[in-house]
Amino acid sequence: MALAQRKEKYNYDKLQKRLRRNVGKAIADFNMIDEGDRVMVCLSGGADSYTMLDILQSLQRSAPVEFELIAVNLDQKQPGFPEHVLPNYLDELGIEYHILEEDTYSVVKRVIPENKTYCGLCSRLRRGIIYRFAKEQGYTKVALGHHRDDIIETLFLNMFFGGKLKSMPAKLLSDDGDNVVIRPLAYCAETDIKAYAEEKVFPIIPCTLCGSQDNMQRQKIKQMLTEWNKQNPGRTESIFSSIQNIVPSHLLDTDAFDFTNFGKKEGEQSLSSKDWLVAAQE
Secondary structure (H helix, E strand, O other): OOHHHHHHHHHHHHHHHHHHHHHHHHHHHOOOOOOOOEEEEEOOOOHHHHHHHHHHHHHHOOOOOOOEEEEEEEEOOOOOOOOOHHHHHHHHHOOOEEEEEOOHHHHHHHHOOOOOOOHHHHHHHHHHHHHHHHHHHOOOEEEOOOOHHHHHHHHHHHHHHHOOOOOOOOEEEOOOOOOEEEOOOOOOOHHHHHHHHHHHOOOOOOOOOOOOOOOOHHHHHHHHHHHHHHHOOOHHHHHHHHOOOOOHHHOOOOOOOOOOOOOOOOOOOOOOHHHHHHHHHO
């Protein structure tokens, strides 16, 4: 093997091991997969979901528990969507899969004005269909392909446009209370996922519905974070670390920390919040 080929293989092996390690750590940290789980892997045709499925299959062979993987794709009937790509790929893998067909594309195009972003409605419709199917089929976990950068971007989107210190959890109970959603790529960097997808030559299917919209706030946040990281390498890692090290007493959320009784002696009374508000208005 030529030197260049050996170096390329070495870099690929390092990349795969890093992704495996990060996915394995996320699964362990958040107890994502249990014995006997039937994991519905949501496959969109993008680099993220292909990588998630590939790494989960790799881990499945050496995991300390036995679990099933079932790939599920939602065909939203976007014009020009190559319907054959995913079935061909999944047939080659020999994995159980389902292709759901729901024309959410027409709904989104009809409801959302041309100059507005489609993501909000599109994701709600998609989520409802996926959750309903998971419940019907008895899947115990729903795996989504969001990665570390998605989580950081969502943090800033919520701060800048929602007024909340909130991001994407690695594991959560869905709003309907019937599905446990997991994000195995929570610790994985987008750059690693893209590099891995290129090495594996996954048959990527671009999203033509929202991918062409330049006015999405998420794209602006992504550009901001990219510039920050260029100016100060490692900033992305630092931001991600911060949401793993929360200090409620040093924030201002009175529901997250008991400021009222903090520092008081036993039996000591204080004015209520209402009393202070009345006094401040006099």
